[in-house]
Amino acid sequence: MDPLTVTTTRPVAPETSHLDLLESHAAFVIREVAAECERPVLLFSGGKDSAVLLHIAVKAFAPGRLPFPVMHVDTGQNFPEVLAFRDATVTRLGARLVVASVPDAIARGRVADPGPLGSRNRLQTTALLDAIAENGFDAAFGGARRDEDKARAKERVLSFRDAFGQWDPRRQRPELWNLYQGRVNAGEHLRAFPLSDWTELDVWRYIEREDVALPSIYFAHERAVVRRDGMWLAVNEFVAPQDHERPQRRQVRYRTVGDATCTGAVESSAVTVAEVVREVATATVSERGATRADDRFSETAMEDRKREGYF
Amino acid sequence: MVSDLLRLATIGSVDDGKSTLVGRLLVDTRQLFDDQLDAVVNASERRGIGDLDLAFVTDGLRAEREQGITIDVAYRYAATPTRKFIVADCPGHVQYTRNMATGASTADLALAVVDVTHGLREQTRRHLCIAALLGVRHLVVAVNKMDVVRWSPTAFRSVADEIETLAGDLDFATVVAVPTSALLGDNVVETSDNTTWYHGPTVLAALEEAPASSWASARGARLPIQWVLRQPGGGRTYAGMVAGATLGTGDLVTLLPAGIVTRITELNTLHAGSVASAVPGLSIDVALADETDAGRGDLLAAAPLPRVTRTLEATVCWFADRALGAGSRLRLKHTTRTTPVRIDTVTGVVDVDTLRVTPGDELRANDIGILTLTAADDLVVDDYRENRVTGSFILIDEATNATVAAGMVGYPGFVASPQN
Ligand SMILES: Nc1nc2c(ncn2[C@@H]2O[C@H](COP(=O)(O)OP(=O)(O)OP(=O)(O)O)[C@@H](O)[C@H]2O)c(=O)[nH]1
Ligand SMILES: [Mg+2]
Numbered sequence: 001m002d003p004l005t006v007t008t009t010r011p012v013a014p015e016t017s018h019l020d021l022l023e024s025h026a027a028f029v030i031r032e033v034a035a036e037c038e039r040p041v042l043l044f045s046g047g048k049d050s051a052v053l054l055h056i057a058v059k060a061f062a063p064g065r066l067p068f069p070v071m072h073v074d075t076g077q078n079f080p081e082v083l084a085f086r087d088a089t090v091t092r093l094g095a096r097l098v099v100a101s102v103p104d105a106i107a108r109g110r111v112a113d114p115g116p117l118g119s120r121n122r123l124q125t126t127a128l129l130d131a132i133a134e135n136g137f138d139a140a141f142g143g144a145r146r147d148e149d150k151a152r153a154k155e156r157v158l159s160f161r162d163a164f165g166q167w168d169p170r171r172q173r174p175e176l177w178n179l180y181q182g183r184v185n186a187g188e189h190l191r192a193f194p195l196s197d198w199t200e201l202d203v204w205r206y207i208e209r210e211d212v213a214l215p216s217i218y219f220a221h222e223r224a225v226v227r228r229d230g231m232w233l234a235v236n237e238f239v240a241p242q243d244h245e246r247p248q249r250r251q252v253r254y255r256t257v258g259d260a261t262c263t264g265a266v267e268s269s270a271v272t273v274a275e276v277v278r279e280v281a282t283a284t285v286s287e288r289g290a291t292r293a294d295d296r297f298s299e300t301a302m303e304d305r306k307r308e309g310y311f
Numbered sequence: 312m313v314s315d316l317l318r319l320a321t322i323g324s325v326d327d328g329k330s331t332l333v334g335r336l337l338v339d340t341r342q343l344f345d346d347q348l349d350a351v352v353n354a355s356e357r358r359g360i361g362d363l364d365l366a367f368v369t370d371g372l373r374a375e376r377e378q379g380i381t382i383d384v385a386y387r388y389a390a391t392p393t394r395k396f397i398v399a400d401c402p403g404h405v406q407y408t409r410n411m412a413t414g415a416s417t418a419d420l421a422l423a424v425v426d427v428t429h430g431l432r433e434q435t436r437r438h439l440c441i442a443a444l445l446g447v448r449h450l451v452v453a454v455n456k457m458d459v460v461r462w463s464p465t466a467f468r469s470v471a472d473e474i475e476t477l478a479g480d481l482d483f484a485t486v487v488a489v490p491t492s493a494l495l496g497d498n499v500v501e502t503s504d505n506t507t508w509y510h511g512p513t514v515l516a517a518l519e520e521a522p523a524s525s526w527a528s529a530r531g532a533r534l535p536i537q538w539v540l541r542q543p544g545g546g547r548t549y550a551g552m553v554a555g556a557t558l559g560t561g562d563l564v565t566l567l568p569a570g571i572v573t574r575i576t577e578l579n580t581l582h583a584g585s586v587a588s589a590v591p592g593l594s595i596d597v598a599l600a601d602e603t604d605a606g607r608g609d610l611l612a613a614a615p616l617p618r619v620t621r622t623l624e625a626t627v628c629w630f631a632d633r634a635l636g637a638g639s640r641l642r643l644k645h646t647t648r649t650t651p652v653r654i655d656t657v658t659g660v661v662d663v664d665t666l667r668v669t670p671g672d673e674l675r676a677n678d679i680g681i682l683t684l685t686a687a688d689d690l691v692v693d694d695y696r697e698n699r700v701t702g703s704f705i706l707i708d709e710a711t712n713a714t715v716a717a718g719m720v721g722y723p724g725f726v727a728s729p730q731n
Contacts, residue, residue, distance in 0.1 A: 020582055031538045034538070177703050284344060
């Protein structure tokens with residue numbers, strides 16, 4: 001390099017870290033999809049992965065506005081802290097929020113009401129696919145990571161969905177280098193997973209580094225819980241203790257955020273991000289294994305849901 | 312230099328033990344959570360496979376478990392005290408070569424698995440050839456199922472010799488052959504008592520010690536423009552990911568294909584804001600000294616400059632079931648530019664046994680071929696050997712939008728051309 005161009009007033013280049021490269025790759029994917037697709041949307045559950053995804057998306061287009069809306073698939077059975085966080089985040093960013101509502105889908109007769117004890121997990125797929133079709137979205141960003149589940153470990157960064165919203169793991173498009181191609185025909189769409197190569201620990205280290213805001217339930221707090229299917233389930237308006245169950249107060253936190261009826265808490269004393277990072281680094285049970293009743297139905301529960309068009 | 316992160320892909324013929332080896336590596340280095348290991352044990356028992364089918368650690372799809380075969384790449388993440396790994400466990404079956412290429416296209420190192428009782432089969436050669444074409448320079452070979460040949464050093468030596476010779480022909484920079492039993496764990500993480508005649512590293516040690524791949528290019532830095540960011544007050548910055556070499560504030564760059572010479576006046580990374588320079592793999596945005604009409608699909612390059620051309624000679628892996636011949640029309644995606652192309656000539660197909668080009672006028676599914684094409688718009692390219700980003704492209708079927716080929720600009724160095 002020409003030595004004359006190196007002046008002392010120039011800022012220095014910091015060491016490039018693994019998190020820098022993960023963040024850069026995620027931003028690259030987000031920009032590619034935004035450039036190649038007509039109507040993308042970012043799926044924002046209020047969970048930590050989608051909070052990180054949204055954080056990177058905002059950085060990728062700053063100082064401009066986010067060039068796509070965000071969508072929440074609302075089961076109607078949310079933790080109130082998460083809904084409050086969702087609304088505060090959307091307001092702060094000036095983003096447009098689309099809500100795909102399971103209660104609406106039930107009211108419109110699109111799906112049957114599973115009743116208070118039934119799971120609304122699969123119903124989310126109908127609400128999601130209906131909203132994608134109604135809004136004409138051709139790409140939906142999700143915060144899913146390959147380290148979460150064995151079916152997700154198989155999925156492309158840009159994952160094709162046919163006109164019925166289905167994923168066919170036998171016929172995935174080849175995905176070479178960083179050449180992500182987002183072409184779809186009318187009625188088809190893509191799912192884009194910019195955090196594919198992140199681990200749970202990477203996500204938490206990034207939250208720590210960037211000071212990403214999260215719903216309070218990710219940090220240890222005391223609440224009334226019952227032991228069900230080997231998990232601590234919060235007692236609230238959606239979850240009533242059954243006869244043999246004895247509610248107790250415990251110090252818990254959430255490792256994932258989903259429907260309040262099927263997302264369990266873990267016992268924890270981690271109240272700061274740094275403490276959570278330490279806890280995650282030494283965890284012996286996976287995040288979904290510890291907290292998701294929906295993955296326990298069968299060996300291939302996630303694959304089966306994904307084939308139908310789930311996140 | 313050993314780097315923090317190693318991306319590796321398993322390659323080799325069907326059933327030689329790739330998934331079992333990855334499962335063994337992950338289990339013996341305690342990368343699995345308790346519930347994940349329990350789930351693999353349960354699934355194995357349910358299918359009557361005994362207490363633990365290690366291949367189920369990565370073979371996670373229902374069809375894969377039913378058929379005992381890998382269909383698509385699984386990505387797993389591991390960390391030992393010395394290194395982080397991203398493991399792409401690729402399928403061996405010829406029908407899924409496109410998925411193997413997917414896994415290998417981002418790999419620094421290939422972990423080849425060869426069943427010692429079969430030796431090198433056509434599919435092993437094809438995978439090695441594709442990995443070499445994709446620019447993978449480092450190879451670790453597990454000569455596997457050594458338990459079946461009662462740990463015979465001569466059986467190991469004969470397969471290791473054969474693959475070392477081939478690796479030399481394919482220009483791999485380093486090769487380490489290890490006698491293993493993925494099934495029993497010998498020389499995977501733990502040194503085996505059954506191979507006292509072997510003094511080399513275990514598979515894990517070979518992976519931990521493997522040199523980092525340098526994707527740095529002797530040619531200049533490149534910045535394919537992805538997106539134009541409008542700045543308050545009317546200015547613009549140009550966003551993209553750095554490729555090839557470090558790009559710095561103050562650098563002289565040429566906007567291509569327009570050919571406008573300008574200077575980078577400011578360079579921002581996502582994390583640190585305005586910085587002096589950025590290495591390949593970082594997403595940045597830059598401000599330029601001169602007004603230009605730069606946009607997505609254009610490229611900023613430091614000297615020595617890439618070529619601007621509409622015609623290319625290229626090496627391709629063809630994935631579609633239908634044959635590809637002269638006159639075919641497709642779309643080509645190269646960096647951030649997509650353009651219609653026409654295939655002008657198919658020169659021939661690489662014979663993976665002889666590494667020579669067999670003259671021919673069409674490519675069939677899973678062929679590696681040489682062709683020339685003409686694009687509707689200017690392309691700004693380097694040879695693939697010079698730059699993995701500006702030297703690579705994909706071909707897209709216009710009707711189905713399927714990705715039908717992986718393309719590399721230029722002629723592979725290790726293949727004898729049909730003329731001589
Ligand atoms: N005896 C013996 N059998 C092995 C060894 N490694 C793998 N096998 C067996 O070989 C068979 C195939 O193993 P996989 O790991 O599924 O092979 P693969 O290379 O992943 O196959 P594809 O992914 O379908 O190409 C299984 O039955 C394994 O148990 C070994 O070291 N010794
Ligand atoms: Mg396999």
